[in-house]
Amino acid sequence: xxxxTTDTTxxxxxxxxxxxxxxEWFDGLTQAAAEERGGAYVFVMGxxxxxxxxxxxxxxFPEINSLQTAVRRVAHEYLNEAEDYGxxxxxxxxxxxxxxxxxRGGELPMxxxxxxxxxxxxNACNTYIKWAEIWERMYHVPTFTLDVPGTRGEGAQxxxxxxxxxxxxxxxxxxxxxxxxxxxxxxxxxxDIDRLRESMREANTMSRAWKRVLELNQARPSVFNALTxxxxxxxxxxxxRGSPEGARYFEDLVxxxxxxxxxxxxxxxxxxxxxxxxxxxCYPIFRRFSExxxxxxxxxxxxxxxxxxxxxTSWGFEYDLDHPIESLAEGVLISxxxxxxxxxxxxxxxLEMFDTFRADGIVYHPIxxxxxxxxxxxxxxxxxxxxxxxxxxxxxxxxxxxxVVSEAQLKNRIDAFFEGxxxxxxxxxxxxx
Amino acid sequence: xxxxVGIDVGSxxxxxxxxxxxxxxxxxxxxxxxxxxxxxxxxxxxxxxxDAGLTPDDAVYVVATGFGRHQVSNADVKVTDITAAARxxxxxxxxxxxxxxxxxxxxxxxRLGDGAKVKSFRLNDKCAAGTGAFLEKTARYMxxxxxxxxxxxxxxxxxxxxxxxxxxxxxxEVINHLSQGVAPADIMHGAIxxxxxRSVQLMKRVRMEPEFTLIGGILRFRxxxxxxxxxxxxxxxxxxxxxxxxxxxxxxxxxxxxxxAQLAAKGSEAAS
Numbered sequence: 001x002x003x004x005t006t007d008t009t010x011x012x013x014x015x016x017x018x019x020x021x022x023x024e025w026f027d028g029l030t031q032a033a034a035e036e037r038g039g040a041y042v043f044v045m046g047x048x049x050x051x052x053x054x055x056x057x058x059x060x061f062p063e064i065n066s067l068q069t070a071v072r073r074v075a076h077e078y079l080n081e082a083e084d085y086g087x088x089x090x091x092x093x094x095x096x097x098x099x100x101x102x103x104r105g106g107e108l109p110m111x112x113x114x115x116x117x118x119x120x121x122x123n124a125c126n127t128y129i130k131w132a133e134i135w136e137r138m139y140h141v142p143t144f145t146l147d148v149p150g151t152r153g154e155g156a157q158x159x160x161x162x163x164x165x166x167x168x169x170x171x172x173x174x175x176x177x178x179x180x181x182x183x184x185x186x187x188x189x190x191x192d193i194d195r196l197r198e199s200m201r202e203a204n205t206m207s208r209a210w211k212r213v214l215e216l217n218q219a220r221p222s223v224f225n226a227l228t229x230x231x232x233x234x235x236x237x238x239x240x241r242g243s244p245e246g247a248r249y250f251e252d253l254v255x256x257x258x259x260x261x262x263x264x265x266x267x268x269x270x271x272x273x274x275x276x277x278x279x280x281x282c283y284p285i286f287r288r289f290s291e292x293x294x295x296x297x298x299x300x301x302x303x304x305x306x307x308x309x310x311x312x313t314s315w316g317f318e319y320d321l322d323h324p325i326e327s328l329a330e331g332v333l334i335s336x337x338x339x340x341x342x343x344x345x346x347x348x349x350x351l352e353m354f355d356t357f358r359a360d361g362i363v364y365h366p367i368x369x370x371x372x373x374x375x376x377x378x379x380x381x382x383x384x385x386x387x388x389x390x391x392x393x394x395x396x397x398x399x400x401x402x403x404v405v406s407e408a409q410l411k412n413r414i415d416a417f418f419e420g421x422x423x424x425x426x427x428x429x430x431x432x433x
Numbered sequence: 434x435x436x437x438v439g440i441d442v443g444s445x446x447x448x449x450x451x452x453x454x455x456x457x458x459x460x461x462x463x464x465x466x467x468x469x470x471x472x473x474x475x476x477x478x479x480x481x482x483x484d485a486g487l488t489p490d491d492a493v494y495v496v497a498t499g500f501g502r503h504q505v506s507n508a509d510v511k512v513t514d515i516t517a518a519a520r521x522x523x524x525x526x527x528x529x530x531x532x533x534x535x536x537x538x539x540x541x542x543x544r545l546g547d548g549a550k551v552k553s554f555r556l557n558d559k560c561a562a563g564t565g566a567f568l569e570k571t572a573r574y575m576x577x578x579x580x581x582x583x584x585x586x587x588x589x590x591x592x593x594x595x596x597x598x599x600x601x602x603x604x605x606e607v608i609n610h611l612s613q614g615v616a617p618a619d620i621m622h623g624a625i626x627x628x629x630x631r632s633v634q635l636m637k638r639v640r641m642e643p644e645f646t647l648i649g650g651i652l653r654f655r656x657x658x659x660x661x662x663x664x665x666x667x668x669x670x671x672x673x674x675x676x677x678x679x680x681x682x683x684x685x686x687x688x689x690x691x692x693x694a695q696l697a698a699k700g701s702e703a704a705s
Contacts, residue, residue: 409556412500416513416554423516423550 011265014224014253018232021249022110025239030111032058038117038186041135044234045311046122046148046336050203050242051176051328054195055187060113061238062131066097070283070400072109079401092127093369093400095134102138118186119143120179124311124336125372142182146175148336154345157337160330173329193324199242200319200328209250210237211316216257217301218357220274221266223257226300227277228290229267237310272297273421276353278304278346278380279365280373282410284402292411293363296418301357304342304349308373312338343373347383354390361391361421368398391424393417436487437494437689439521440474441514441682442466442501445537445565445650447473448679449481451492452686454693456524460485461679470504478507494693496685500539512688514681515543515554520691521684522646523549526670531641533632533661534681535651537565540632544639555638557631564628565651567603571595571624574607575617582621586656589622596627622656629660646670648680 032039040057042049049059069075075097082096083089085103106113116135121128123145132143149168151157158165180191213233217223224230233253240246259265275293277300282289293300307314312335320327342349350362364381366374381392395413397405434454441448443466451460462480467473474497482489497505498517505511514534522529523545534541539557546552557564569579577585593615595606603624610620628651636645647669651657662669672680 408500412513413556416515416551419513419516420551420554427548427550 006263006265007259010256010259013256014249015229015232017249017252018236021236021240021245022232026108026111029058029060029113033106033112033114037114038141039114041116041119041121041132043121043125043128044238044309045124045128045339046146046332047238047241047311048120048146048179048328048332049238050199051179051196052120052183053199053242054192055183055189057117057183057187058114059239060116062098062101063094064235064238065101065108065110065113066094066400067283068110069097069101069108070402071286073284074109075284075400076402089401091369092131093398095127095131097400098131099134102135115139116141118183120146122146122148122332122336124148124308124340127370127372142186144179144182146172146179146332148172148333148340150340151337151345155348157341165333168333169326169330172333173326176325176329176332196324196328197321200321200324202244202247203242203313204318204321205247206237206241206250207313207316207318209247209254210310210314212254213250213257214302214306214314216254216261219261219266220358221264221268221271222274222299222301222357223260223265223267225267225290225294226303226306227281228287230300230303230306231281231286234306234309237313241313266299268294268297268299270297271299273360273418274299274301274357276300276302276304276350276357276359276362277365278350278362279377280305280309280367280370280399282365282367282397282405283399284397284405285407288407289397289410292407292414296414298361298418298421300363301359302353304346308339308342310339311335312340312342314338344376346380347387350380350384351388351390354388360425361393361417363417364392364394366394366396368396368404369400391417391421435493435690435693436485436491437496437686437693438478438481438492439517439682439685439687439689440478440495440497440499440502440505440508441517441679441685442470442474442497442499442505443514443536443650443681444500444539446678447477447499447501448682449474449477450679450682450686451481451485451487452683452690454690456687456690458679458683460487461682463675463678466501470501471506474501474505475507494689496689496692498681498685510688510692512685515541515551517681517684517688518648519543519545519549519551519684520687521680521682522648522670524683524687525672525676525680526644526646528644529646529670530643531636531639531645533636533645533647533649535565535628535632535647535649535657537569537650540564540635540649542632542635542639542641544641553639555635557635565649567599567628568621568624568651568654571603571607572621574604575611575620577617577621583654583656585618586621586625586654587618589616589618589656591619591622592626592660593619593623594627595620595623625654625657626660629657629664632661633664643667644670646672648672648677650678652677 039060040052078097078100081100119132315338317331366377439450447466448463460481462477497508497511498514502511532543543554544552
């Protein structure tokens with residue numbers, strides 16, 4: 001007889017530990033704010049946390065702070081404040097929530113964030129650059145744009161040995177070599193290559209484990225919800241990259257997911273449909289949004305979000321610790337490029353996901369306030385459907401602004417999508433009994 | 434003899450259809466939806482049963498659809514209006530490939546595949562643009578009721594261009610045209626042309642193919658049908674009379690009979 005007892009010390013540990021780490025992270029930021037230590041303001045797509053950590057900079061992810069205001073249902077207060085200050089309703093919701101946070105002296109429901117000492121960001125999102133200019137004007141702090149060359153066309157990625165790739169690597173490396181002295185000036189701390197090696201070693205452990213966690217959800221039934229659980233994992237993947245806590249967390253997470261997979265413990269008791277999510281989650285109704293799928297037996301087994309919002313680290317690139325700077329450049333190039341590919345060249349990626357995760361459908365979720373991830377999604381969907389007859393749903397809302405989230409409108413479309421999935425399954429059963 | 438009830442709790446009207454096992458409609462009722470959805474669903478059901486000369490005990494299966502379907506307390510099954518409309522439409526016009534359903538606050542286009550299954554669908558955006566609410570408000574700004582839209586637009590000689598389909602901003606556009614001496618009938622006609630433009634766009638997005646069937650409360654205005662027919666350059670099916678508003682409720686009742694047949698088949702399997 002199968003052993004039906006569940007090891008409760010393992011199952012659910014990832015979510016619990018993730019929440020704890022998150023609290024600790026914000027306690028640390030609150031402490032830094034109280035001590036008036038400036039932080040490194042970074043973004044999820046190419047944070048360079050491995051490097052920044054070696055300069056003892058408190059790490060602040062304004063995107064994560066902003067989405068937390070939506071999850072905690074206070075985003076509208078922040079958005080209204082930024083709009084009253086003069087920002088248009090059409091501006092990215094994350095930006096507006098951050099502007100209001102800055103106007104409030106860094107106050108957030110989770111704690112208080114320090115002011116920036118420097119902002120470091122890539123070109124993976126065009127808004128990053130304009131966003132950092134706000135801090136530059138507000139605080140007169142240096143900003144550093146890391147220009148990461150993207151893929152030239154769908155399926156046109158190049159690798160080591162290819163002249164384009166080598167040029168791109170050198171280009172990124174040269175920028176990193178400009179960034180390091182700037183960090184030394186800002187912090188007054190001399191660059192220590194051995195500390196960087198150590199940080200990169202921890203990041204390697206995390207990358208390996210993160211890739212494995214994502215693969216483990218190919219299990220049937222799937223072992224986590226890519227939308228809800230996945231967002232917790234993403235928080236740790238970003239905030240704790242390059243740290244021993246982050247590496248240990250992901251090793252534990254692999255153990256948990258392997259345990260669940262080996263014991264057939266699914267995230268849903270009755271998984272009927274396996275879905276892929278494309279876009280950014282609907283944070284104003286975060287749980288409810290997911291429930292509208294799970295209560296009909298649908299689980300998100302993977303998403304493009306898990307890839308691009310982890311800065312492409314899901315790719316699993318591991319640094320060569322013998323050549324830290326060169327390898328950091330290569331890793332950043334490959335990861336950030338992959339993050340961008342997951343937004344801009346989705347068709348092939350989604351078809352591959354569809355097959356490897358044995359998915360039943362794809363849910364596109366364009367959002368009002370992020371043009372970067374939403375523009376072109378309708379065309380992407382059309383391109384995908386041209387390639388293959390894949391069931392897909394297109395629903396629109398927002399990542400921050402509850403004024404443009406209509407649960408009734410979403411529900412009707414979702415219900416109809418599931419009716420379509422059921423009809424397809426029925427027809428397939430008749431066709432191939 | 435078995436009867437099913439199909440209830441469509443729409444944004445503006447709630448409809449009920451009583452369907453006999455031989456697919457004959459034996460009773461139907463429609464009432465304004467209002468705000469008490471559970472109560473109105475009960476009332477239309479009772480009235481429709483009374484219309485059919487039946488009692489509540491005669492209704493062996495109840496299927497609810499429409500945006501308020503989750504509030505129908507005695508529903509055996511709840512389905513979206515997309516699926517229900519597909520069933521109702523194909524009962525009336527079996528050759529239907531594309532459905533356009535324009536209701537009080539929604540506009541939906543569906544493309545059907547084999548066996549009346551919905552292959553793809555598109556709904557209007559999260560606003561009343563391009564729905565009955567737009568026509569209703571345009572009429573109201575000119576002092577006409579919804580029921581007067583049909584007779585009013587019948588007198589139009591030409592459609593005036595209405596640039597937007599926003600129900601909220603319709604007023605300023607209407608006032609502008611009235612101040613320039615444009616006849617209300619031509620403004621109403623323009624509003625319909627504008628609405629049709631949006632409907633056809635939606636149909637294109639589901640890769641429309643003939644036969645086309647038009648349903649929903651707004652299609653009771655003949656001019657709307659005429660403009661769509663002209664725009665598509667082909668004939669369209671429209672359920673007769675007020676049946677155009679009952680198609681989704683009818684579809685729900687059809688699904689009820691299908692479900693009964695499935696249950697009967699399972700029962701006989703279990704018995705054998």
